Amino acid sequence: MMAKPKPAIQTPPPAIVQVKSVSKTYPGGVEALRDVSLDFRQGQLTTLLGPSGCGKTTLLKIVAGLIPASGGEVVVDGKAVTGPGPERAIVFQDFALMPWATVLRNVAFGLELRGTPRAEREAVAEKYIGEVGLKGFENRYPHELSGGMRQRVGLARALAVQAKVLLMDEPFSAVDEQTRRKFQEDLLQLVAIERKTFIFVTHSIEEAVYVSDRIVLLHPRPGRISSIVEPDIPRDGDPEKIRRNTTYIDTVEAIWQGLKQYLD
Amino acid sequence: MKIGGFRIPMAASLIVWAVLWEVVGQTGASLIIPPLSAILARMFEIVPTPSFGAALLITGKAFLLGNAISIGVGVPLGILLGRSTIADRMILPWVTMFLSAPLSALVPVIMVIFGLGQTTIVMTVVMFAVWIIVLDTRAGVQGIAPSLVEMAQSFGASRWQAFTRIYFFAALPEILSGIRLGLIRAVKGVIIGQLLVSIVGFGSLFEIYLSRFLMEHFWALLFILFALAFAINEILVWLERKVEYYASSRH
Numbered sequence: 001m002m003a004k005p006k007p008a009i010q011t012p013p014p015a016i017v018q019v020k021s022v023s024k025t026y027p028g029g030v031e032a033l034r035d036v037s038l039d040f041r042q043g044q045l046t047t048l049l050g051p052s053g054c055g056k057t058t059l060l061k062i063v064a065g066l067i068p069a070s071g072g073e074v075v076v077d078g079k080a081v082t083g084p085g086p087e088r089a090i091v092f093q094d095f096a097l098m099p100w101a102t103v104l105r106n107v108a109f110g111l112e113l114r115g116t117p118r119a120e121r122e123a124v125a126e127k128y129i130g131e132v133g134l135k136g137f138e139n140r141y142p143h144e145l146s147g148g149m150r151q152r153v154g155l156a157r158a159l160a161v162q163a164k165v166l167l168m169d170e171p172f173s174a175v176d177e178q179t180r181r182k183f184q185e186d187l188l189q190l191v192a193i194e195r196k197t198f199i200f201v202t203h204s205i206e207e208a209v210y211v212s213d214r215i216v217l218l219h220p221r222p223g224r225i226s227s228i229v230e231p232d233i234p235r236d237g238d239p240e241k242i243r244r245n246t247t248y249i250d251t252v253e254a255i256w257q258g259l260k261q262y263l264d
Numbered sequence: 265m266k267i268g269g270f271r272i273p274m275a276a277s278l279i280v281w282a283v284l285w286e287v288v289g290q291t292g293a294s295l296i297i298p299p300l301s302a303i304l305a306r307m308f309e310i311v312p313t314p315s316f317g318a319a320l321l322i323t324g325k326a327f328l329l330g331n332a333i334s335i336g337v338g339v340p341l342g343i344l345l346g347r348s349t350i351a352d353r354m355i356l357p358w359v360t361m362f363l364s365a366p367l368s369a370l371v372p373v374i375m376v377i378f379g380l381g382q383t384t385i386v387m388t389v390v391m392f393a394v395w396i397i398v399l400d401t402r403a404g405v406q407g408i409a410p411s412l413v414e415m416a417q418s419f420g421a422s423r424w425q426a427f428t429r430i431y432f433f434a435a436l437p438e439i440l441s442g443i444r445l446g447l448i449r450a451v452k453g454v455i456i457g458q459l460l461v462s463i464v465g466f467g468s469l470f471e472i473y474l475s476r477f478l479m480e481h482f483w484a485l486l487f488i489l490f491a492l493a494f495a496i497n498e499i500l501v502w503l504e505r506k507v508e509y510y511a512s513s514r515h
Contacts, residue, residue: 084419093411113416143509
């Protein structure tokens with residue numbers, strides 16, 4: 001490939017999330033995942049990419065602890081997953097905001113459920129509202145915001161609980177194209193600043209190559225890993241440059257050629 | 265509707281009917297239909313009387329208490345049915361049965377249990393109002409977007425937290441329309457209860473008016489009750505509109 005070798009290759013970061021031969025068959029017999037094993041490394045953004053029916057959202061929900069695996073196990077930070085936990089937070093495709101609550105309360109909701117005192121949780125929420133660029137909107141309600149702003153609220157809520165792992169389920173698919181590009185740029189910054197582990201689900205090849213350190217390509221029916229791509233694109237500097245980078249363009253093309261065969 | 269370029273408001277049809285009523289009443293064609301103007305005059309005559317005041321008080325008490333019980337029982341039960349398949353399978357058949365059952369026929373049964381007093385009236389109100397509240401609340405809870413439920417779970421919400429902070433508010437538009445329909449049914453319930461027990465409140469007034477063939481009084485009281493029910497309905501409609509945007513938590 002066009003990728004230049006990295007100057008000083010360090011040992012890869014440790015795996016914070018380990019998926020160990022996970023299978024999932026839904027009641028009714030649909031086999032969504034078959035024997036998937038995968039490591040998610042600390043501080044990296046790993047994308048699950050594949051056509052619909054490849055089980056990428058199922059895998060994310062199993063890691064989140066929202067649905068149980070039929071076989072195998074998921075280990076997060078050394079502990080086997082039996083349900084949701086404070087070390088993981090989700091950003092939802094449809095934002096999943098409470099329409100009756102202000103931006104401030106929505107962002108602080110994770111901490112509210114944990115019983116954090118009001119003053120403390122609101123201070124934390126305000127910090128992250130500022131970080132996602134919504135300062136001044138603390139007392140607005142979700143229906144007063146645009147789709148893009150709503151997803152920023154969803155993101156701030158996930159950041160506010162200080163989880164080590166952020167699970168993002170097609171977070172940008174419900175916002176318009178311009179907003180999505182801005183989001184993708186902001187996400188790169190966020191990965192660099194927050195030093196968290198991101199697991200990102202998308203069906204957009206361009207988006208995956210743009211934001212990811214690693215891309216896990218999944219086969220459909222039943223979902224299995226087909227290959228893992230690590231696009232070697234310089235992330236520092238002008239984010240616009242990435243879209244013109246030849247490695248970016250070639251990687252997008254290579255993944256597209258690989259996925260084409262699964263289209264009906 | 266437009267006639268000759270003028271927009272005719274919806275309520276205009278009421279004027280037509282009112283005029284027709286007055287004309288028929290003035291001809292004296294039927295004892296059952298006194299002139300509308302006489303009925304209206306009677307309304308102003310009835311309202312300040314102590315017997316009306318006493319009837320309003322006792323009826324209002326039964327109505328409010330019965331509705332409070334219906335809401336207090338109906339909303340949590342509806343949320344439970346909406347979230348638990350087992351509870352739904354066990355209880356839903358009863359709810360739908362009572363919703364369409366001829367409830368007036370059950371009032372004597374309540375009377376046997378609770379005696380000839382205010383308790384029977386209150387329980388009749390509950391029996392009329394509670395089922396629609398349960399059913400609407402259940403529908404509201406079932407309509408909540410799955411992601412909102414997953415959101416609460418993923419941030420570690422306990423079952424109680426999910427009930428009180430997510431399900432209740434997400435279903436609030438449906439809960440309010442259930443309460444509104446419940447209140448309207450409760451108006452029926454309280455009057456039917458009083459009529460069948462026939463010793464208290466508006467029920468006894470109706471009984472007195474009808475037995476003495478005071479049709480003006482009868483219609484006047486009916487109109488007052490209608491106006492009260494209408495006002496209650498409008499207040500709830502206004503409340504529902506205020507929380508309409510909560511419905512964006514649906515899928």
